[in-house]
Amino acid sequence: MAIQQLFLGIDCGTQGTKAIILDVLSGQVLGQGAAAHSLISGANGRREQDTAQWLEAFALATRRALLAANIDGQRILGIGVSGQQHGLVLLDEQGQVLRPAKLWCDTETTAQNDRLLKHLGGEKGSLERLGVVIAPGYTVSKLLWTQEQYPDVFAHIAHILLPHDYLNFWLTGRRCSEYGDASGTGYFNVRTRQWDLQLLRDIDPSGRLQAALPELIDAHQAVGTVLPGIAEQLGINPQALVSSGGGDNMMGAIGTGNIKPGAITMSLGSSGTVYAYAEQPKVSADAAVATFCSSTGGWLPLICTMNLTNATESIRALFDLDIERFNALVAQAPIGAEGVCMLPFLNGERVPALPHATGSVLGLTLSNLTRANLCRAVVEGTTFGLRYGLDLLRHNGLQSQRICLIGGGARSAVWRQIVADTLNMNVVCPEQSEAAALGAAIQAAWCTSRANGHELSLADLCERCVKFDPPSETLPIAQNVAASQLAYERYRQHVATL
Numbered sequence: 001m002a003i004q005q006l007f008l009g010i011d012c013g014t015q016g017t018k019a020i021i022l023d024v025l026s027g028q029v030l031g032q033g034a035a036a037h038s039l040i041s042g043a044n045g046r047r048e049q050d051t052a053q054w055l056e057a058f059a060l061a062t063r064r065a066l067l068a069a070n071i072d073g074q075r076i077l078g079i080g081v082s083g084q085q086h087g088l089v090l091l092d093e094q095g096q097v098l099r100p101a102k103l104w105c106d107t108e109t110t111a112q113n114d115r116l117l118k119h120l121g122g123e124k125g126s127l128e129r130l131g132v133v134i135a136p137g138y139t140v141s142k143l144l145w146t147q148e149q150y151p152d153v154f155a156h157i158a159h160i161l162l163p164h165d166y167l168n169f170w171l172t173g174r175r176c177s178e179y180g181d182a183s184g185t186g187y188f189n190v191r192t193r194q195w196d197l198q199l200l201r202d203i204d205p206s207g208r209l210q211a212a213l214p215e216l217i218d219a220h221q222a223v224g225t226v227l228p229g230i231a232e233q234l235g236i237n238p239q240a241l242v243s244s245g246g247g248d249n250m251m252g253a254i255g256t257g258n259i260k261p262g263a264i265t266m267s268l269g270s271s272g273t274v275y276a277y278a279e280q281p282k283v284s285a286d287a288a289v290a291t292f293c294s295s296t297g298g299w300l301p302l303i304c305t306m307n308l309t310n311a312t313e314s315i316r317a318l319f320d321l322d323i324e325r326f327n328a329l330v331a332q333a334p335i336g337a338e339g340v341c342m343l344p345f346l347n348g349e350r351v352p353a354l355p356h357a358t359g360s361v362l363g364l365t366l367s368n369l370t371r372a373n374l375c376r377a378v379v380e381g382t383t384f385g386l387r388y389g390l391d392l393l394r395h396n397g398l399q400s401q402r403i404c405l406i407g408g409g410a411r412s413a414v415w416r417q418i419v420a421d422t423l424n425m426n427v428v429c430p431e432q433s434e435a436a437a438l439g440a441a442i443q444a445a446w447c448t449s450r451a452n453g454h455e456l457s458l459a460d461l462c463e464r465c466v467k468f469d470p471p472s473e474t475l476p477i478a479q480n481v482a483a484s485q486l487a488y489e490r491y492r493q494h495v496a497t498l
Helices: 051-069 110-119 122-130 139-149 163-172 197-203 228-234 248-255 309-318 323-332 371-395 413-423 435-451 458-465 478-497
Strands: 006-012 016-023 028-036 047-049 076-083 089-091 159-161 176-178 215-217 222-225 241-243 264-268 272-276 290-293 299-305 341-343 360-362 402-406 426-428
Touching: 006 051, 006 163, 006 248, 006 435, 016 051, 016 435, 028 051, 047 051, 051 163, 051 228, 076 163, 076 248, 076 435, 089 163, 110 122, 110 139, 110 197, 139 197, 159 163, 163 176, 163 222, 163 241, 222 435, 241 435, 248 264, 248 272, 248 290, 248 299, 248 435, 264 371, 264 413, 272 371, 299 371, 309 323, 309 371, 323 371, 323 413, 341 371, 341 478, 371 413, 371 478, 402 413, 413 426, 413 478, 435 458
Parallel strands: 006 076, 076 241, 176 215, 264 402, 402 426
Antiparallel strands: 006 016, 016 028, 089 159, 222 241, 264 272, 272 299, 290 299, 341 360
C-alpha cells in the first residue's frame, strides 16, 4: 500500500460545511463530504446562525468524507478549519454560547457601525488607525449592537470568538485567533497585527471586552490536539494537530496557490470576493479595499460584494428554473441583455459602497422584458460589481494576467465567459472547487510539518496539491470585451444615480 499523509480540511460557510481528505504526498483529494446549515433571517437585515448546527455539520461532513475516501480516521495527522469571516460568537465563563452567531451578511448593525465609524473619524480616521474601513458586516458593530439590544447577554460575555476560532475551541479547548481572520473584526490593526484595545474600551470602559479577546497566534502555529471526546465523535485520531486555520478567503487563497504576488483569486459564492497576495501592508486609500492579513504571513488586499449567487438563485427560483435551463437562458440573451440592467443589491451592498441600497431592474421595454434577458442581467450585474472591485485593486498596484475562479458560480461555462469578457482576462478554475477546505488541509500539513521539525514549505505543498483544470480555461473574445465594456459603463451610470 502506498505511503500516505492524510489531512482533514473543513470549510464552515454560510450555506453548509464541507470536508475534504487530502493526501499531501500524492497531492490528491481522496474524499469529500458536506452538510447543510440554515439561516435565521429578518426583514431588518438580521442574518444569524445557531452554532450547534455548525458542530453537527462538522461531524456529519467529516464522517461522509472519511466514508467517501474509505479510510480509517485514526490515520488523520492534522485538521485545518476555514470559517466565514466577521461572524460573532459569544461565550460565557463555562464556554457556553450565549446567543446565535451574527454573520458577515448581517446588516442589522448598520446604525451601530455608522456611529463607530464616526467615532473613529470617518473612513479616513478608520484607515489611518486600523488599516481598514469598518463596514456593517464586521464584528465590532455586532458587539455594540449586543450591548444595546441584549444587555443581559452582554453582561455574561467571557469570550469573543470568530466562527473558525469557535470551531478550533470546540476541537481543542483553546481560545485563539490568527491574524488573517482577526483582520475582519474591526478592532484589529492590520499594519501592526495587534488588537485595538482602546476601541473596545470605548465601547465598554469596564474592560470586559478586552479581557474576552482570544490570544493571537501566527498562521504556521498549531492550536493543539483534538480533545479525546471530540476525536471519538468525529471518528478521527486524537493526536491529530489542529492548525491555526483562518477565514474562508484566507484559506481560499492557499487552496488556489495565491501565496505570492501576481495571482488573483475570484470567488463566485453567496458573496463575491476578489483578492491577491501582497508582501507589504500597502493600505489603499479607497474604503472598499480591505487590506487584510493573509493566513500565510503576508497580506491579502480584498474586495467583497454582498450579492452574488444569492441574487442569481433568487431569479432562478422566481422562474422555477434548474441550473441547466438557467444557464441556457443566460447564453441565449445577448451581451448587455438588450439594455436590461440589474443592480442586484438585495442585501445592501459593500462594493459599490451602498449599505442601504435595494435591488432594481432598469432599462425595461415592451420588447426586452424576457426571461432570458433577466437571467443574463442578474449574472452580468453581479459580475460588474466584481469588475468594479477589481478596478479598485488595480488602482492599488495589483497586476495579474490570469484569474483563478472558485465558488459555485465558477462551475457555469457561460458565467466563466462573462467574467473573462467583463474583466478582459484569462480565467481558469482549480480542479478542486472546494478551495477553502483544500487550503485548510494544506495549512494543516504545513503546521504539522513545522511542529514535527520537518519544515515543508507552503510553496511546495501548494505546488503539489493545487491543480488547475485545463478544460475550464476561458479566454476573453475581442468583440465580447467591447460589448461587455459598454454594458459595464451603463451599469456604472445607474450606480452613480444611487
